Amino acid sequence: MATSAGSQQATSHGSLINLVHWEYLLPIGAVHLLACLAFLPACFSWSGVALALLGTTVFGTLGINLCYHRLLAHRSLKVPRWLEHCLATLALCSLEDTPARWVANHRLHHRHSDEPPDPHSPRDGIIWSHMGWLFRRAPQRRSGSFFELYARDILVDDYYRSLERHPTAILWIYLAHAILFGLAGLLVGRWAGGNWQAGLQLAASWVVWAAFVRTVLVWHITWSVNSLTHLFGYRTYATDEDSRNNWLVALLAMGEGWHNNHHHDPASASVQHKWWEFDATYYVILVLERLGLATDVIQPRHVRKAATTTS
Template sequence: MSSVASRSSARRTPWRTISTAFAQWFDSDYTSDGPEKMRQEPDRVDVVRCLPFIFLHLGCLGVIWTGVSSFAVWTAVALYFVRMFFVTGIYHRYFSHKTYSTSRFGQFLLAVFGGTTVQRGALWWAYHHRHHHQHSDEAEDAHSPHVHGFLWSHIGWITSRRNFPTDYSKVKDLAKFPELVFLNRFDLLVPLLFAAGIYGLGALLATFAPGLHTNGLQLLVWGFFISTTALFHGTACINSMAHLMGRRRFKTTDDSRNSFILAIITLGEGWHNNHHRYQSATRNGFYWWEMDITYYVLKALASVGFIWGLKAVPSSVLNEGEEADHRASILAAQRAALAHPEFSAFKKVVPAAAAIALATVQASSVQVPKRPERAALHRDVTERTHDIDPQA
């Protein structure tokens, strides 16, 4: 009898898992056995969890039927960068690290804007990012390329059931706001409304601005599917590549790195080693030459009063970075001298040659004063100084 029951239970388990995964598309807090049990599951790719990503990528192929227009392409580009700011400036620098402040209504608007990125809810995003900093490049880090490999850190980790639930105990400062919990729980709502809005805009333009040569489906493909897919991979590059490529200024406990290329792609998030050294700063580009577009936009929002209390990088951290850069420059010069000994001899010759050349030029410009005639022996001394070149 028990063996029959166990076989019946085994038959029900796959269906139960699949039905739970589908239910979570509409209610991300729904679990059949509790979120803690899901988080204890081993890491593995869940096929049902992959379907949204497959659908998103397949949607890009719609361009075969809808075609292309300049307006649609530029809309996709604009929505990529605008929503990249929503990821970096809102999900990351506000909800994850609270590097600035805003009103409660402003906070709600930020969560709605962040929802258009189609990267789950603000509380889920913040929970995972805080967990990442706590265990960066350790076994518990959900998306460390050093622990799990490049592909898993880029996209695999988000398809695992264990990483799906939000641990609200790790974001208590945010979970006390029911409106944020609502948006996080029903995280499909904002993306659906956003996609519908893009389609509606395209349909209106097809009717009232036919010269733009776009329509609802075309704008949906370019403005939602293509732009969102590019946005996802741009964001994921920080997980997968910012711990592999670039330069380490600060000696952090992880392998975070600074990359100008990633900073361009992600509007400033590429200064990842800076960020891991001091997470509470509003800016990731600590120095003026490190481009951080997200920070510039946040400064603009602060100037109009929508946000305030932007947190600066402590001078001690800035000095530490400058000293590290100085030491790195000296070491690089020493390595270059060892690798190319002819340069060392050249460096000794150049200063000496320059000194000889300068002395020769100065000597050739000297004008020896003529011996004064007897009648001029009692001239004013100022007259005599005009006869002598100041370089002599």
């Protein structure tokens, strides 16, 4: 009996270990721990703090909001292929999954919002929707049929397909970008401080703040869109899920917090439905459009309707 109970316990431990998505838990846990080095005076510099804040906007707005979300997941605009790949690489440097996986999970969220099989509904718990869902293995969301259904258009692209074929590529890209920050810090510190010790100190602060702290900030801001904006805020539209407009998340996530507006009209490149619902990401899209780098920008539904009526 004791042997049987023991083997049963070993089996349950084994199945628990198999349930954990270690490929996500380990890097995400490691970057959080590395970001804690920011508390060490040796890893501090004001330029590092500035880079972390600026980087949160650049990598989060251009990489995640503009590229992964509005460009790839919703096809709300078009940009030249070279620019799309540059923006997607910024997203990869945010360590938020490959384009195909991010897009497929997001499209699944829109199709089944707040009901099974929504991957990150707060109805399953706020921690689950914020980050817990990433750490539970979900083979059904790794199957060929899943990608065929939700990311077929993404995987026709050679770059995105090669990322799926080489699962560790995203980690190497992330590591390379952290090293670049380190090298830049080393050279600038050597130049400004006049010696290599100053260079090393600045390099350490730039790696910790501009890469690790910034990554953690971008993660939690993106994850807040999945968790907080399905829980807290006002609803302009009676959509058939729990999406809400949350001004705090909108401020931090450069517009993405106007999530009820987004669920009401997911195709639109803009989530600004009232003048004060400021959508910074959309203004970046408008700048790209003015520069001739963005075309076929989809306007909000009320603008599209008005245009149809007048034409």
